[in-house]
Amino acid sequence: MTAMEPRFREMTTDSAAAGRLHVLGSAAAIVELRGLSKRFGQRTVLRAVDCAVGRGRVTAVLGPNAAGKSTLIKVILGMVRPDAGEVLVDGVLVDGDPGYRAVIGYMPQAARFPENLTGRKVVAMLRDLRGSATPVDTTLLDEFGLAEELDKPVRTLSGGTRQKLNAAIAFLFRPSLLILDEPTAGLDPIASGLLKDRILAAARSGASVILTSHVLSELEDLVDDVVFLLDGAVRFAGPLERLRRETGEARLERAIAGLMRRGAR
Protein backbone atom coordinates (compact mmCIF):
# COMPACT_ATOMS: atom_id res chain seq x y z
CA MET A 1 0.00 0.00 0.00
CA THR A 2 2.73 2.38 0.88
CA ALA A 3 5.28 0.75 -1.41
CA MET A 4 6.53 3.02 -4.10
CA GLU A 5 6.47 1.78 -7.63
CA PRO A 6 10.04 1.74 -8.87
CA ARG A 7 10.85 4.92 -10.73
CA PHE A 8 13.48 5.17 -13.40
CA ARG A 9 15.62 7.96 -14.57
CA GLU A 10 16.13 8.16 -18.28
CA MET A 11 19.85 8.01 -17.72
CA THR A 12 21.64 6.07 -15.06
CA THR A 13 25.39 6.12 -14.85
CA ASP A 14 25.52 2.71 -13.24
CA SER A 15 25.67 0.49 -16.29
CA ALA A 16 25.17 -2.73 -14.36
CA ALA A 17 21.99 -1.38 -12.87
CA ALA A 18 20.91 -0.07 -16.25
CA GLY A 19 21.31 -3.53 -17.71
CA ARG A 20 19.01 -5.04 -15.13
CA LEU A 21 16.53 -2.21 -15.18
CA HIS A 22 13.91 -3.64 -17.40
CA VAL A 23 14.21 -7.18 -16.14
CA LEU A 24 14.28 -6.48 -12.44
CA GLY A 25 12.34 -3.45 -11.38
CA SER A 26 14.07 -3.03 -8.03
CA ALA A 27 17.44 -2.45 -9.69
CA ALA A 28 16.37 1.17 -9.94
CA ALA A 29 16.35 1.39 -6.17
CA ILE A 30 19.56 2.03 -4.23
CA VAL A 31 17.79 1.38 -0.93
CA GLU A 32 14.79 -0.85 -0.39
CA LEU A 33 12.98 -1.12 2.90
CA ARG A 34 10.54 -3.98 3.36
CA GLY A 35 8.13 -4.14 6.24
CA LEU A 36 10.42 -2.36 8.70
CA SER A 37 9.17 -2.17 12.26
CA LYS A 38 10.95 -0.93 15.33
CA ARG A 39 9.93 -0.34 18.91
CA PHE A 40 11.95 1.35 21.61
CA GLY A 41 10.38 0.02 24.78
CA GLN A 42 6.74 1.11 24.74
CA ARG A 43 7.17 3.50 21.84
CA THR A 44 6.67 2.27 18.30
CA VAL A 45 9.05 4.25 16.10
CA LEU A 46 8.57 2.56 12.73
CA ARG A 47 5.40 0.79 11.63
CA ALA A 48 5.76 -1.61 8.71
CA VAL A 49 7.68 0.85 6.56
CA ASP A 50 7.92 -0.15 2.92
CA CYS A 51 9.67 2.13 0.53
CA ALA A 52 12.32 2.37 -2.11
CA VAL A 53 14.84 5.11 -2.72
CA GLY A 54 15.50 5.75 -6.38
CA ARG A 55 19.02 5.44 -7.74
CA GLY A 56 20.52 8.76 -8.74
CA ARG A 57 17.73 10.74 -7.14
CA VAL A 58 17.56 13.10 -4.20
CA THR A 59 15.05 11.79 -1.69
CA ALA A 60 13.91 13.86 1.27
CA VAL A 61 12.64 12.06 4.35
CA LEU A 62 10.26 14.51 5.95
CA GLY A 63 8.05 14.48 8.98
CA PRO A 64 7.48 16.23 12.28
CA ASN A 65 9.70 15.62 15.29
CA ALA A 66 9.73 12.03 16.53
CA ALA A 67 8.19 10.79 13.29
CA GLY A 68 10.96 8.22 12.91
CA LYS A 69 13.21 10.02 10.37
CA SER A 70 16.48 9.49 12.24
CA THR A 71 15.60 5.92 13.11
CA LEU A 72 14.88 5.21 9.45
CA ILE A 73 18.30 6.56 8.49
CA LYS A 74 20.00 4.62 11.26
CA VAL A 75 18.36 1.40 10.17
CA ILE A 76 19.79 1.91 6.68
CA LEU A 77 23.21 2.50 8.24
CA GLY A 78 22.95 -0.60 10.42
CA MET A 79 23.08 1.37 13.67
CA VAL A 80 19.58 0.39 14.68
CA ARG A 81 18.43 -3.19 14.15
CA PRO A 82 14.80 -3.44 13.11
CA ASP A 83 12.46 -5.78 15.01
CA ALA A 84 10.97 -6.93 11.74
CA GLY A 85 11.57 -6.38 8.05
CA GLU A 86 14.65 -6.09 5.92
CA VAL A 87 16.86 -3.49 4.32
CA LEU A 88 18.59 -3.82 0.97
CA VAL A 89 21.32 -1.37 0.01
CA ASP A 90 22.40 -1.61 -3.60
CA GLY A 91 20.70 -5.00 -3.77
CA VAL A 92 22.63 -6.37 -0.78
CA LEU A 93 20.73 -7.48 2.31
CA VAL A 94 21.91 -5.61 5.40
CA ASP A 95 22.57 -8.37 7.92
CA GLY A 96 25.52 -7.36 10.05
CA ASP A 97 28.29 -7.52 7.47
CA PRO A 98 29.69 -3.97 7.37
CA GLY A 99 31.05 -4.15 3.80
CA TYR A 100 28.02 -2.48 2.19
CA ARG A 101 28.77 0.77 4.02
CA ALA A 102 31.82 1.32 1.82
CA VAL A 103 29.56 3.06 -0.72
CA ILE A 104 27.85 5.26 1.87
CA GLY A 105 28.81 8.76 2.96
CA TYR A 106 27.06 9.80 6.17
CA MET A 107 26.63 13.22 7.67
CA PRO A 108 25.16 12.93 11.18
CA GLN A 109 23.10 15.68 12.74
CA ALA A 110 25.59 16.49 15.50
CA ALA A 111 29.17 17.13 14.52
CA ARG A 112 31.42 15.94 17.31
CA PHE A 113 34.91 14.64 16.82
CA PRO A 114 37.68 13.53 19.19
CA GLU A 115 38.49 16.82 20.85
CA ASN A 116 42.25 16.59 20.91
CA LEU A 117 42.73 15.46 17.34
CA THR A 118 43.13 17.92 14.49
CA GLY A 119 40.62 17.88 11.66
CA ARG A 120 43.35 16.49 9.45
CA LYS A 121 43.81 13.55 11.85
CA VAL A 122 40.09 12.86 11.89
CA VAL A 123 40.10 12.75 8.08
CA ALA A 124 43.21 10.53 8.16
CA MET A 125 41.52 8.18 10.62
CA LEU A 126 38.46 7.73 8.43
CA ARG A 127 40.71 7.19 5.40
CA ASP A 128 42.66 4.58 7.32
CA LEU A 129 39.49 2.78 8.35
CA ARG A 130 38.29 2.70 4.75
CA GLY A 131 41.64 1.51 3.46
CA SER A 132 44.03 4.17 2.28
CA ALA A 133 43.65 3.12 -1.35
CA THR A 134 40.17 4.68 -1.41
CA PRO A 135 40.26 7.75 -3.65
CA VAL A 136 39.18 10.92 -1.90
CA ASP A 137 37.31 13.98 -3.07
CA THR A 138 38.34 17.06 -1.14
CA THR A 139 36.32 19.50 -3.24
CA LEU A 140 34.03 20.46 -0.39
CA LEU A 141 36.90 20.73 2.11
CA ASP A 142 38.59 23.14 -0.31
CA GLU A 143 35.44 25.09 -1.12
CA PHE A 144 34.72 25.59 2.57
CA GLY A 145 38.27 26.96 2.92
CA LEU A 146 39.04 24.60 5.77
CA ALA A 147 42.74 24.14 4.97
CA GLU A 148 43.92 26.29 7.87
CA GLU A 149 41.37 25.06 10.39
CA LEU A 150 42.31 21.47 9.72
CA ASP A 151 45.55 21.83 11.65
CA LYS A 152 43.89 22.97 14.86
CA PRO A 153 42.55 20.60 17.52
CA VAL A 154 38.84 20.03 16.99
CA ARG A 155 37.99 21.39 20.44
CA THR A 156 39.11 24.87 19.36
CA LEU A 157 36.87 24.93 16.27
CA SER A 158 33.56 26.78 16.19
CA GLY A 159 30.29 24.89 15.82
CA GLY A 160 29.93 26.08 12.24
CA THR A 161 33.42 24.96 11.28
CA ARG A 162 32.80 21.55 12.80
CA GLN A 163 29.60 21.27 10.84
CA LYS A 164 31.50 22.11 7.65
CA LEU A 165 34.02 19.40 8.44
CA ASN A 166 31.12 17.05 9.14
CA ALA A 167 29.60 17.79 5.73
CA ALA A 168 32.91 17.53 3.88
CA ILE A 169 33.59 14.13 5.44
CA ALA A 170 30.34 12.74 4.03
CA PHE A 171 31.51 13.59 0.50
CA LEU A 172 35.09 12.50 1.06
CA PHE A 173 35.04 8.99 -0.34
CA ARG A 174 33.00 9.64 -3.50
CA PRO A 175 30.04 7.74 -2.07
CA SER A 176 27.37 6.43 -4.41
CA LEU A 177 24.87 6.84 -1.57
CA LEU A 178 24.86 10.01 0.53
CA ILE A 179 22.89 10.02 3.76
CA LEU A 180 22.57 13.50 5.23
CA ASP A 181 20.75 14.11 8.50
CA GLU A 182 19.68 17.77 8.69
CA PRO A 183 22.53 18.82 6.38
CA THR A 184 22.00 22.57 6.41
CA ALA A 185 21.45 22.93 10.15
CA GLY A 186 24.15 25.10 11.70
CA LEU A 187 25.65 26.20 8.41
CA ASP A 188 25.80 29.82 7.30
CA PRO A 189 24.00 30.68 4.02
CA ILE A 190 27.20 30.60 1.97
CA ALA A 191 28.30 27.21 3.26
CA SER A 192 24.77 25.93 2.96
CA GLY A 193 24.70 27.05 -0.68
CA LEU A 194 28.02 25.33 -1.39
CA LEU A 195 26.72 22.16 0.21
CA LYS A 196 23.54 22.23 -1.85
CA ASP A 197 25.60 22.64 -5.02
CA ARG A 198 27.65 19.60 -4.05
CA ILE A 199 24.52 17.59 -3.38
CA LEU A 200 23.17 18.47 -6.81
CA ALA A 201 26.52 17.75 -8.45
CA ALA A 202 26.69 14.37 -6.74
CA ALA A 203 23.17 13.50 -7.86
CA ARG A 204 23.99 14.60 -11.40
CA SER A 205 26.99 12.31 -11.49
CA GLY A 206 24.81 9.37 -10.51
CA ALA A 207 24.98 9.28 -6.72
CA SER A 208 21.81 8.80 -4.72
CA VAL A 209 21.02 11.13 -1.85
CA ILE A 210 18.81 10.65 1.19
CA LEU A 211 18.35 13.66 3.40
CA THR A 212 16.19 14.84 6.25
CA SER A 213 15.44 18.41 7.10
CA HIS A 214 13.13 20.58 9.09
CA VAL A 215 13.65 23.64 6.95
CA LEU A 216 11.47 22.54 4.09
CA SER A 217 11.76 25.60 1.91
CA GLU A 218 15.51 25.15 1.71
CA LEU A 219 15.06 21.84 0.02
CA GLU A 220 12.62 22.56 -2.73
CA ASP A 221 15.18 23.09 -5.46
CA LEU A 222 17.07 19.93 -4.50
CA VAL A 223 14.50 17.27 -4.00
CA ASP A 224 13.23 14.76 -6.58
CA ASP A 225 11.28 12.46 -4.27
CA VAL A 226 9.61 12.82 -0.91
CA VAL A 227 9.02 10.22 1.78
CA PHE A 228 6.70 11.63 4.40
CA LEU A 229 6.66 9.93 7.79
CA LEU A 230 4.05 10.44 10.47
CA ASP A 231 4.11 8.45 13.69
CA GLY A 232 6.49 5.96 12.18
CA ALA A 233 4.36 5.15 9.16
CA VAL A 234 4.86 6.25 5.55
CA ARG A 235 2.05 8.63 4.64
CA PHE A 236 3.38 9.62 1.26
CA ALA A 237 6.18 8.35 -0.93
CA GLY A 238 6.74 9.52 -4.45
CA PRO A 239 7.98 12.29 -6.70
CA LEU A 240 7.68 15.85 -5.51
CA GLU A 241 5.48 16.74 -8.50
CA ARG A 242 2.98 14.09 -7.47
CA LEU A 243 2.89 15.47 -3.94
CA ARG A 244 2.17 18.91 -5.35
CA ARG A 245 -0.50 17.53 -7.64
CA GLU A 246 -2.22 15.51 -4.94
CA THR A 247 -2.26 18.23 -2.36
CA GLY A 248 -2.91 21.00 -4.86
CA GLU A 249 -0.16 23.07 -3.26
CA ALA A 250 2.77 24.41 -5.22
CA ARG A 251 5.06 24.96 -2.24
CA LEU A 252 6.59 22.00 -0.45
CA GLU A 253 5.93 23.52 2.92
CA ARG A 254 2.23 23.88 2.25
CA ALA A 255 2.00 20.48 0.61
CA ILE A 256 3.49 18.91 3.75
CA ALA A 257 1.11 20.87 5.92
CA GLY A 258 -1.70 19.50 3.77
CA LEU A 259 -0.43 15.96 4.32
CA MET A 260 -0.28 16.50 8.05
CA ARG A 261 -3.85 17.78 8.15
CA ARG A 262 -4.97 14.71 6.26
CA GLY A 263 -2.96 12.52 8.62
CA ALA A 264 -4.59 14.09 11.63
CA ARG A 265 -8.05 13.42 10.31
Place this chain on the structure above:
Amino acid sequence: MKTTLKVLKYELEDVRRSRGVLAYSLVLLAVSEGLLRFGGSGPKAMLSLLSVVLLLVPLVSLVFGTMYLYNARDFTELLLAQPVRRGALFRGLYLGLSLPLAAGLVIGVGAPFLWHMSVDESSAGAFLALLGTGVLLTFAFTAVASLTAVTIDDRARGLGAAILAWLLAAVVYDGLILLVVTLFADYPLERPLLGLTLLNPVDLGRVLLLLRFDTAALMGYTGVVFERFFGTIWGTSVAVGALLLWTAVPFVLSLWRFRTKDF
Protein backbone atom coordinates in the same frame (compact mmCIF):
# COMPACT_ATOMS: atom_id res chain seq x y z
CA MET B 1 42.28 -6.91 14.28
CA LYS B 2 43.47 -4.39 11.73
CA THR B 3 40.49 -2.15 12.40
CA THR B 4 41.09 -2.41 16.15
CA LEU B 5 44.67 -1.22 15.72
CA LYS B 6 43.63 1.65 13.46
CA VAL B 7 41.00 2.86 15.91
CA LEU B 8 43.48 2.37 18.75
CA LYS B 9 46.14 4.43 16.98
CA TYR B 10 44.01 7.54 16.70
CA GLU B 11 42.23 7.17 20.00
CA LEU B 12 45.53 6.77 21.82
CA GLU B 13 46.54 10.08 20.35
CA ASP B 14 43.32 11.72 21.43
CA VAL B 15 43.29 10.37 25.00
CA ARG B 16 47.02 10.92 25.45
CA ARG B 17 46.53 14.61 24.75
CA SER B 18 43.48 14.99 26.92
CA ARG B 19 43.81 17.25 29.90
CA GLY B 20 42.23 14.69 32.19
CA VAL B 21 44.95 12.10 31.68
CA LEU B 22 47.64 14.74 31.95
CA ALA B 23 46.22 16.07 35.22
CA TYR B 24 45.88 12.53 36.58
CA SER B 25 49.49 11.74 35.83
CA LEU B 26 50.70 15.03 37.29
CA VAL B 27 48.76 14.54 40.52
CA LEU B 28 50.23 11.08 40.95
CA LEU B 29 53.66 12.46 40.15
CA ALA B 30 53.30 15.16 42.78
CA VAL B 31 52.10 12.70 45.44
CA SER B 32 54.83 10.21 44.65
CA GLU B 33 57.53 12.89 44.59
CA GLY B 34 56.23 14.44 47.80
CA LEU B 35 56.16 11.15 49.67
CA LEU B 36 59.66 10.27 48.58
CA ARG B 37 61.04 13.70 49.40
CA PHE B 38 59.38 14.18 52.76
CA GLY B 39 58.20 10.72 53.77
CA GLY B 40 61.52 8.94 53.84
CA SER B 41 62.61 5.65 52.33
CA GLY B 42 61.29 3.89 49.24
CA PRO B 43 59.27 1.10 50.89
CA LYS B 44 57.63 3.56 53.26
CA ALA B 45 56.59 5.83 50.41
CA MET B 46 55.30 2.80 48.53
CA LEU B 47 53.07 1.84 51.41
CA SER B 48 51.54 5.32 51.52
CA LEU B 49 51.19 5.36 47.74
CA LEU B 50 49.30 2.12 47.97
CA SER B 51 46.33 3.80 49.62
CA VAL B 52 46.41 6.60 47.07
CA VAL B 53 46.52 4.13 44.18
CA LEU B 54 43.71 2.02 45.62
CA LEU B 55 41.44 5.06 45.92
CA LEU B 56 42.44 7.16 42.95
CA VAL B 57 42.89 4.58 40.20
CA PRO B 58 39.34 3.19 40.40
CA LEU B 59 37.87 6.70 40.68
CA VAL B 60 39.71 8.13 37.68
CA SER B 61 39.22 5.01 35.54
CA LEU B 62 35.49 5.01 36.25
CA VAL B 63 34.75 8.72 35.97
CA PHE B 64 37.14 9.62 33.16
CA GLY B 65 36.23 6.41 31.34
CA THR B 66 32.48 6.91 31.37
CA MET B 67 32.77 10.63 30.58
CA TYR B 68 35.07 9.94 27.65
CA LEU B 69 32.79 7.27 26.22
CA TYR B 70 29.71 9.48 26.56
CA ASN B 71 31.52 12.35 24.87
CA ALA B 72 32.71 10.05 22.10
CA ARG B 73 29.20 8.78 21.41
CA ASP B 74 28.46 10.97 18.40
CA PHE B 75 31.82 10.22 16.85
CA THR B 76 31.30 6.53 17.57
CA GLU B 77 28.13 6.76 15.50
CA LEU B 78 30.09 8.28 12.64
CA LEU B 79 32.60 5.42 12.91
CA LEU B 80 29.75 2.91 12.92
CA ALA B 81 28.64 4.36 9.58
CA GLN B 82 32.00 3.35 8.09
CA PRO B 83 32.56 -0.15 6.76
CA VAL B 84 33.95 -1.48 10.06
CA ARG B 85 32.81 -4.20 12.44
CA ARG B 86 31.33 -3.12 15.74
CA GLY B 87 33.43 -5.58 17.75
CA ALA B 88 36.71 -4.33 16.29
CA LEU B 89 35.65 -0.74 16.91
CA PHE B 90 34.81 -1.44 20.54
CA ARG B 91 38.08 -3.24 21.23
CA GLY B 92 39.89 -0.22 19.81
CA LEU B 93 37.87 2.14 21.99
CA TYR B 94 38.52 0.14 25.16
CA LEU B 95 42.25 -0.21 24.60
CA GLY B 96 42.61 3.39 23.48
CA LEU B 97 41.07 4.42 26.78
CA SER B 98 42.73 2.02 29.22
CA LEU B 99 46.27 2.07 27.84
CA PRO B 100 46.85 5.84 28.24
CA LEU B 101 45.33 5.72 31.74
CA ALA B 102 47.64 2.85 32.67
CA ALA B 103 50.62 4.67 31.16
CA GLY B 104 49.69 7.84 33.04
CA LEU B 105 49.69 5.85 36.26
CA VAL B 106 52.99 4.08 35.65
CA ILE B 107 54.74 7.32 34.69
CA GLY B 108 53.19 9.37 37.48
CA VAL B 109 53.90 6.90 40.26
CA GLY B 110 57.06 5.35 38.88
CA ALA B 111 59.14 8.25 37.59
CA PRO B 112 60.02 9.79 40.99
CA PHE B 113 61.22 6.40 42.26
CA LEU B 114 63.55 6.18 39.31
CA TRP B 115 65.11 9.60 39.63
CA HIS B 116 65.40 9.30 43.40
CA MET B 117 66.82 5.82 42.86
CA SER B 118 64.67 4.58 45.71
CA VAL B 119 64.18 1.09 44.36
CA ASP B 120 66.75 -1.45 45.41
CA GLU B 121 66.81 -5.22 45.12
CA SER B 122 64.77 -5.81 48.23
CA SER B 123 61.98 -3.41 47.30
CA ALA B 124 61.91 -4.07 43.55
CA GLY B 125 59.22 -6.73 43.98
CA ALA B 126 57.00 -4.41 45.98
CA PHE B 127 57.57 -1.57 43.49
CA LEU B 128 56.57 -3.75 40.55
CA ALA B 129 53.59 -5.07 42.52
CA LEU B 130 52.45 -1.49 43.14
CA LEU B 131 52.64 -0.57 39.47
CA GLY B 132 51.24 -3.91 38.29
CA THR B 133 48.29 -3.72 40.66
CA GLY B 134 47.55 -0.17 39.52
CA VAL B 135 47.60 -1.30 35.89
CA LEU B 136 45.32 -4.27 36.59
CA LEU B 137 42.90 -2.02 38.49
CA THR B 138 42.93 0.43 35.58
CA PHE B 139 41.94 -2.31 33.13
CA ALA B 140 39.26 -3.67 35.46
CA PHE B 141 37.63 -0.32 36.23
CA THR B 142 37.86 0.92 32.65
CA ALA B 143 35.96 -2.24 31.70
CA VAL B 144 33.34 -1.43 34.34
CA ALA B 145 33.20 2.14 32.96
CA SER B 146 32.64 0.76 29.44
CA LEU B 147 29.86 -1.46 30.68
CA THR B 148 28.23 1.54 32.36
CA ALA B 149 28.48 3.72 29.27
CA VAL B 150 27.09 1.13 26.85
CA THR B 151 24.29 -0.01 29.18
CA ILE B 152 22.98 3.32 30.47
CA ASP B 153 22.14 5.77 27.67
CA ASP B 154 21.52 8.76 29.89
CA ARG B 155 24.86 10.33 30.72
CA ALA B 156 23.89 11.85 34.06
CA ARG B 157 22.59 8.51 35.29
CA GLY B 158 25.63 6.75 33.86
CA LEU B 159 28.02 9.05 35.64
CA GLY B 160 26.04 8.59 38.83
CA ALA B 161 26.26 4.82 38.48
CA ALA B 162 30.02 5.06 37.94
CA ILE B 163 30.51 7.13 41.09
CA LEU B 164 28.26 4.77 43.01
CA ALA B 165 30.34 1.81 41.81
CA TRP B 166 33.46 3.57 43.05
CA LEU B 167 31.92 4.32 46.44
CA LEU B 168 30.84 0.71 46.80
CA ALA B 169 34.16 -0.77 45.82
CA ALA B 170 36.52 1.68 47.51
CA VAL B 171 34.64 2.83 50.60
CA VAL B 172 31.42 1.02 51.51
CA TYR B 173 32.69 -2.50 50.95
CA ASP B 174 35.34 -2.28 53.67
CA GLY B 175 32.75 -1.03 56.10
CA LEU B 176 30.50 -3.95 55.27
CA ILE B 177 33.31 -6.42 55.84
CA LEU B 178 34.05 -4.81 59.17
CA LEU B 179 30.41 -5.06 60.09
CA VAL B 180 30.34 -8.75 59.18
CA VAL B 181 33.48 -9.36 61.22
CA THR B 182 32.11 -7.70 64.33
CA LEU B 183 28.64 -9.21 64.03
CA PHE B 184 29.88 -12.74 63.54
CA ALA B 185 33.00 -12.53 65.68
CA ASP B 186 32.20 -15.85 67.33
CA TYR B 187 32.21 -17.82 64.11
CA PRO B 188 35.08 -18.97 61.90
CA LEU B 189 35.13 -16.30 59.23
CA GLU B 190 38.18 -17.13 57.13
CA ARG B 191 36.45 -18.71 54.20
CA PRO B 192 33.50 -16.33 53.86
CA LEU B 193 35.94 -13.43 54.10
CA LEU B 194 38.08 -14.89 51.34
CA GLY B 195 35.00 -15.09 49.19
CA LEU B 196 34.05 -11.49 49.98
CA THR B 197 37.55 -10.30 49.11
CA LEU B 198 37.44 -11.98 45.73
CA LEU B 199 34.23 -10.08 44.97
CA ASN B 200 35.80 -6.64 45.21
CA PRO B 201 38.60 -5.57 42.87
CA VAL B 202 39.85 -2.90 45.27
CA ASP B 203 40.25 -5.48 48.03
CA LEU B 204 42.00 -7.76 45.59
CA GLY B 205 44.40 -4.96 44.77
CA ARG B 206 45.05 -4.37 48.45
CA VAL B 207 45.70 -8.05 49.10
CA LEU B 208 47.99 -8.26 46.13
CA LEU B 209 50.10 -5.40 47.45
CA LEU B 210 50.08 -6.46 51.07
CA LEU B 211 51.32 -9.91 50.15
CA ARG B 212 54.41 -8.18 48.81
CA PHE B 213 54.98 -6.01 51.83
CA ASP B 214 55.75 -7.67 55.14
CA THR B 215 53.14 -5.66 56.89
CA ALA B 216 50.08 -7.66 55.98
CA ALA B 217 49.12 -8.03 59.62
CA LEU B 218 49.10 -4.27 60.14
CA MET B 219 46.89 -3.47 57.24
CA GLY B 220 43.71 -5.31 57.82
CA TYR B 221 41.98 -8.56 58.22
CA THR B 222 41.65 -9.85 54.69
CA GLY B 223 45.35 -9.61 53.93
CA VAL B 224 46.26 -11.90 56.81
CA VAL B 225 43.59 -14.39 55.97
CA PHE B 226 44.69 -14.44 52.40
CA GLU B 227 48.30 -15.04 53.22
CA ARG B 228 47.50 -17.79 55.76
CA PHE B 229 45.18 -19.52 53.39
CA PHE B 230 47.08 -19.32 50.14
CA GLY B 231 50.65 -18.40 51.01
CA THR B 232 52.37 -15.66 49.02
CA ILE B 233 52.68 -17.36 45.63
CA TRP B 234 49.24 -18.89 45.50
CA GLY B 235 47.69 -15.84 47.04
CA THR B 236 49.23 -13.65 44.38
CA SER B 237 48.10 -15.94 41.58
CA VAL B 238 44.55 -16.16 42.88
CA ALA B 239 44.32 -12.38 43.35
CA VAL B 240 45.76 -11.65 39.89
CA GLY B 241 43.42 -14.22 38.36
CA ALA B 242 40.42 -12.70 40.09
CA LEU B 243 41.42 -9.19 38.95
CA LEU B 244 41.77 -10.44 35.38
CA LEU B 245 38.28 -11.88 35.68
CA TRP B 246 37.15 -8.48 36.90
CA THR B 247 38.51 -7.12 33.61
CA ALA B 248 37.32 -9.92 31.34
CA VAL B 249 33.73 -10.24 32.55
CA PRO B 250 32.70 -6.56 32.28
CA PHE B 251 34.65 -6.27 29.02
CA VAL B 252 32.93 -9.24 27.40
CA LEU B 253 29.52 -8.06 28.63
CA SER B 254 30.03 -4.56 27.27
CA LEU B 255 31.41 -5.91 23.98
CA TRP B 256 28.29 -8.02 23.59
CA ARG B 257 26.10 -5.06 24.44
CA PHE B 258 27.98 -2.76 22.03
CA ARG B 259 27.53 -5.28 19.23
CA THR B 260 23.81 -5.72 19.73
CA LYS B 261 22.59 -2.33 20.90
CA ASP B 262 20.80 0.36 18.92
CA PHE B 263 22.61 3.67 18.53
